Amino acid sequence: MRLTIVILTLLSLHLSFGQNKKEIVSEESISKTLSFLTSDANKGREPGTPEMENVMSYLEQIYKDNNVKPYYETYRDKLSNFEQPAYNIVGVIEGNDPVLKNEFVVIGAHYDHIGKAQEVAGDIIANGANDNAVGTTAVTELVKYFGKNKNNKRSIILALFTAEEKGLLGSRHLAQNMKKAGVDVYFMFNFEMIGVPMKGKDMLVYMTGITKSNMAKRMNEYAGEKWVGYIPAETHYQLFKASDNYPFYQEYNIPAHTISTFDFENYDFYHHVDDEFEKMDLKHIQKVVNTCIPVLEKMINAPQKEILLDGK
Secondary structure, eight states: OHHHHHHHHHHHHHHHHHHHHHTSSOHHHHHHHHHHHTOGGGTTOOTTSTHHHHHHHHHHHHHHHTTOEESSSSSEEEOSSSSSOOEEEEEEEOOSSTTGGGSEEEEEEEOOOOSEEEEETTEEEOOOIIIIIHHHHHHHHHHHHHHHHOOOSSEEEEEEESOSTTTSHHHHHHHHHHHHTTOOEEEEEEEOOOSSOOSSOSSSEEETTGGGBSHHHHHHHHHTSOOEEOOHHHHHTTGGGSSTTHHHHHHHOSOEEEEEOOOSSSOSOTTSTTOOGGGSOHHHHHHHHHHHHHHHHHHHHOSSOOOOBTTO
């Protein structure tokens, strides 16, 4: 009888842990941010347009509401490499370890899109739900989690990049300035197009440049399952160089990767006016973010730098 009670108690604790893990990020919270970002009122989130003022204010408020401080004097980091006024949104959470706080982890996604696309049924607004309102939403969920818990030993820079669609300009601007300032960046982790699941794959997400470091291996170890993997399209389309991880790799020569679930077969609306909120799989996005958070937390809090470039 006692053995039965012990087993039932352990089972109850296991189920409770699983439920709590699933509830780190709610579908409702994801839906709220994602629906705002993809609204027609924002006219496709093109950098330098008047509508971006509303988008930036919305994102800044999330940082403020969750006690995440601006990385610079304000959250807005004005680009020096774009002809019109355009801004990254950058916050920082100082690490709670007196030594490790001097090492920084950059977590990011681009919040801009292309504005307009080829007209379909009278619609010309490219709302950019999968590209990349979903990645932006993922970062805001990390803002909420780490802003509330403040359980990070290393310092975290939470960056929402602009002008990615113009040639990775926002991330290049920030990476270059941080390098010039002598900021010690440990690794960079980027979200891109995680709005719909892959089909017939044995992992939840794939990682760009997966062979360049041991990040994917470590993330799978931390999660206790293979949730990060590789797809051939990543190599074929040179995706490692196609998103905001790449400028940090170029400037710092550190592990800098993007995760995605867009595999060129599961979504037909890349840079299309039908890339809309309604086509996003909220439960899938929730699963990706809920899996990421505890894994990133372990990476950020490891006593030594465990994420290393291949060959180091």
